[in-house]
Structure formats: structure tokens, C-alpha cells
Amino acid sequence: MKTGELIKQLRLKKGITQxxxxxxxxxxxxxxxxxESCEVDPRAYTLQSIATALEVDFEMLAGTEDKPEAGNPKNEESKWLPLIHLSGLLLxxxxPIILWIWKxxxxEDIQRHAYDVINFQLSMTLYLLPCALFHIIPFLIVLGIYSQVVIIVNTMKVTSSRPYKYPLTIKFLKQQA
Known part of the structure; x- marks a missing residue:
């Protein structure tokens, strides 16, 4: 449980308004x-003040954040899912296939991420190939920059556990329901 959620829960239990x-x-x-909405992490002196007002130990509030541990599946995801997206920079x-097979x-959920990255890479290759063959340099440059930006943005989103999307993607590989 996050610190903000715990503070809100303790405050409501005491019947205190914000x-x-x-x-x-x-x-x-x-x-x-x-x-309380977990938009910010409170500083130590703020936590101490809140702990005093809620009549709880400071350590109770200070020790609530999820700390990554070795072998923790969430910690595994926090490393490998962004990496699989970042591997798309290479086109x-x-x-991504090697990372998916290995992990x-x-x-959890690495197959969906791998499929999304692979589908995006195949789509960009399909779009870039005619541009290169017919020497359509402006489209080649725009598509190249576009694909790199989308990959970096989606990698950052996955790193912060937010939803991501690869626009202009053809679904070559489909998820099984």
C-alpha cells in the first residue's frame, strides 16, 4: 500500500476531514x-507531522512504500518490459523475440508487450521499405523520427506503469484470448 493511501485510510478511520x-x-x-491521491511523496518532516496528528508511529507511514526486492515479479517487470520496448529502437x-523467449x-504480460513491439517494428519496416526503394527521402526521415519518438515515449510510459499505444500498427501477431 502506498503512503498516501495509508494516510487517507487512517484519517478516515479517525473520522478526520482533510x-x-x-x-x-x-x-x-x-x-x-x-x-492522499499519491500525486506526490511526502517529505520526512511532513510525514512526521501527519503521523503525530493521526496518532501513529512515523515508521508506520515511512515504511509503506513498495521497495523493490530481488526476485520480486514487479521488479522483474520494471526491468524487462521497458527493455523490450527500448529494443524497438534498433528496428x-x-x-524483442530473444527477450520474450528468455523471460x-x-x-507477466511480456508476450503482449513483445507482440506490440514486433507488430510496430514490422509495420514501420513495411512503411519505410517503399520510401527507401523509391527514394522518398522526406517520408523516410519523418517515419524514422516518428518511430523513434513513439518507441521512446512508450518506453517511458511502461517504465512508469502507464498504458502505452503504438499508432499506425498493423496487427501481424494477434493475442490469443
Missing amino acids: DELAERTDISVRTIQRI LIIP RDKV
Whole structure:
């Protein structure tokens, strides 16, 4: 459980409003709202003030963030899923296939990510090939830059566990339901 979620849960259990908590801690209501919605991570002195107001131990609030551990599946995902997306920068299909085969039993949802990256790479290759053959340099440059930007943006989204999308992708490989 995240710190903000725990603070909200403890505050509601005590029957305290956000306004009352803000008064007791000398922290703005907006800051309390941002902490509880997990938009921001509170600093230590803010946590200490909230812990005092909620009559709980500081350690209880300070130790709630998920810490990555070795062998933790979420930690595995946090490394390999962005890497599989980043491998798309090479516009080669082999790296994502190798990563998918290597980690398919250890990383949940890696097949969907690998399929998305491979489909995008195949689509971009299909679009770039005629541009190269017919010397349509402006389209070649635009598509090249476009594919690199999309890959970098999606890698950052996957790194922060947000949904991603590869536009202009033909579904060569389809997910089994």
C-alpha cells in the first residue's frame, strides 16, 4: 500500500476531514489532497507531522512504500518490459523475440508487450521499405523520427506503469484470448 493511501485510510478511520488534518499539521489542504491521491511523496518532516496528528508511529507511514526486492515479479517487470520496448529502437525484430523467449516464464504480460513491439517494428519496416526503394527521402526521415519518438515515449510510459499505444500498427501477431 502506498503512503498516501495509508494516510487517507487512517484519517478516515479517525473520522478526520482533510481540512481538520491540514489544521492539525500546518500543511495546506491541497498538499494533503495530493499526498492522499499519491500525486506526490511526502517529505520526512511532513510525514512526521501527519503521523503525530493521526496518532501513529512515523515508521508506520515511512515504511509503506513498495521497495523493490530481488526476485520480486514487479521488479522483474520494471526491468524487462521497458527493455523490450527500448529494443524497438534498433528496428530489428530479433532483440524483442530473444527477450520474450528468455523471460516469458518469469515476467507477466511480456508476450503482449513483445507482440506490440514486433507488430510496430514490422509495420514501420513495411512503411519505410517503399520510401527507401523509391527514394522518398522526406517520408523516410519523418517515419524514422516518428518511430523513434513513439518507441521512446512508450518506453517511458511502461517504465512508469502507464498504458502505452503504438499508432499506425498493423496487427501481424494477434493475442490469443
